[in-house]
Each structure stands twice: as C-alpha cells, then as structure tokens.
Amino acid sequence: GAGVSQSPSNKVTEKGKDVELRCDPISGHTALYWYRQSLGQGLEFLIYFQGNSAPDKSGLPSDRFSAERTGGSVSTLTIQRTQQEDSAVYLCASSRGLAGPEGEQYFGPGTRLTVT
Amino acid sequence: AQSVTQLDSHVSVSEGTPVLLRCNYSSSYSPSLFWYVQHPNKGLQLLLKYTSAATLVKGINGFEAEFKKSETSFHLTKPSAHMSDAAEYFCVVSDRRAGGTSYGKLTFGQGTILTVHP
Numbered sequence: 001g002a003g004v005s006q007s008p009s010n011k012v013t014e015k016g017k018d019v020e021l022r023c024d025p026i027s028g029h030t031a032l033y034w035y036r037q038s039l040g041q042g043l044e045f046l047i048y049f050q051g052n053s054a055p056d057k058s059g060l061p062s063d064r065f066s067a068e069r070t071g072g073s074v075s076t077l078t079i080q081r082t083q084q085e086d087s088a089v090y091l092c093a094s095s096r097g098l099a100g101p102e103g104e105q106y107f108g109p110g111t112r113l114t115v116t
Numbered sequence: 117a118q119s120v121t122q123l124d125s126h127v128s129v130s131e132g133t134p135v136l137l138r139c140n141y142s143s144s145y146s147p148s149l150f151w152y153v154q155h156p157n158k159g160l161q162l163l164l165k166y167t168s169a170a171t172l173v174k175g176i177n178g179f180e181a182e183f184k185k186s187e188t189s190f191h192l193t194k195p196s197a198h199m200s201d202a203a204e205y206f207c208v209v210s211d212r213r214a215g216g217t218s219y220g221k222l223t224f225g226q227g228t229i230l231t232v233h234p
Contacts, residue, residue, distance in 0.1 A: 042225075042226050043206065044224075045221040045222060045223065048220045048221055056220060058221075059221065091159075091160070093160075093222075104150070104162060104165055105222060109158075110159060
C-alpha cells in the first residue's frame with residue numbers, strides 16, 4: 001500500500017517568510033510524528049499526535065513552530081518568520097498507535113527546507 | 117529520560133568482511149530499540165526492532181542485533197558486508213510505560229556512516 005507522503009519535496013524560502021509543510025500518513029495509522037534532520041543537530045523529535053489526545057509538543061524549538069492534524073489524518077507543520085537555522089529536512093512518520101509495544105514508525109521521504 | 121550513543125561516527129569495511137555498528141542506550145523503564153538505515157537521498161528504512169521478545173533480533177538484508185540489558189547495548193552486526201550496505205545507520209530508542217505502551221517519540225543516535233570498500 002501507499003507509504004507516508006510529504007509535500008513539497010523541496011522548499012526554498014526567504015528569511016522572514018512563513019512556510020507550510022504537509023504530511024499524509026499511512027491510512028489507518030492513528031499516530032503521526034514530525035522530526036527534523038539537520039547537519040548540526042542530527043535527527044530531533046518535534047511533535048506527535050495520537051488519536052484525539054492533546055499533541056506532545058515538547059520538541060518544538062520555538063513558538064514560531066506549530067502543527068495541526070485535521071480529521072485524524074493529514075498534518076501540516078507551519079514555521080512562521082523563518083530563520084536560516086530552520087534550514088533542514090523535515091521528516092514525518094506514522095504508526096499504528098500506542099496500543100502495544102510495537103512503536104514502529106514509518107517515515108516519509110522528507111521536505112528539504114532551505115531558508116535564504 | 118532516554119538517550120542513545122552510537123560509539124562510532126564512521127565505520128569502514130571491505131566487501132565480504134563482518135560489520136559491527138555499536139550502540140549504547142539509556143532509558144527509564146523498558147525500551148523498544150530500533151535500527152534504521154538511510155541511503156543517500158533516500159528516506160529512513162527500518163532494519164530491525166527489539167520489543168522485549170527474543171534478545172537476538174533478525175532484520176532485513178542479513179542484519180541482526182542483540183539486546184544486552186546488563187551492558188545497555190544494542191549493537192548491529194552483519195556477517196558479510198555488501199557494497200549496497202553503504203549508508204548511514206541510526207540506533208533509536210523509544211521508552212515504554214509499565215503497561216507496555218510506548219511514549220511515542222523516538223530518540224535517535226547521531227548516526228554511523230558505513231563505507232564498504234571493494
């Protein structure tokens with residue numbers, strides 16, 4: 001079946017502009033995660049959604065970052081007033097949920113964000 | 117709190133020789149542990165996972181890993197390297213609550229770049 005998809009695959013934006021990154025999880029997966037992969041910081045957790053529970057936002061680096069998940073499916077990560085240090089690959093993952101010890105997450109191809 | 121340390125940032129082997137990528141972890145309870153691989157310009161792919169069943173875990177492409185609680189290690193091995201194994205490998209931990217459910221977020225090691233020479 002279809003995997004996790006993300007759009008756009010590449011995004012170049014000017015410093016100070018807002019950007020939106022989209023993630024379509026695997027159908028039926030109740031949990032959705034955002035991570036960031038950058039040269040200096042490696043792979044970092046940003047936020048995750050599980051069903052109708054309040055999201056875990058503990059990894060968001062600043063209040064310029066926010067995310068929504070509509071209808072329990074598609075998610076949008078928004079970065080306001082982008083800075084050069086936001087340049088990174090943003091990865092989305094989904095999993096069947098937390099009802100068991102599996103925890104296996106399936107990753108999308110990522111969105112490469114470049115802030116000029 | 118959970119954390120992962122990959123002991124080598126780069127490992128270089130010759131084709132046909134064994135591969136060993138080292139990983140140590142810390143977690144507050146009983147972790148799930150994973151190895152993911154990332155080929156250049158490709159997404160992350162799950163190689164194998166440990167979730168408290170057998171301590172020796174077999175994954176795809178001939179890789180396996182052994183969970184050693186006493187050493188807090190989860191090293192990745194392969195008996196014979198292939199050129200196609202050249203990639204970056206990430207050791208990953210996810211803590212689990214007493215009931216067995218995961219906390220959700222994954223904590224990644226810094227990655228080990230594997231180079232395979234002909």
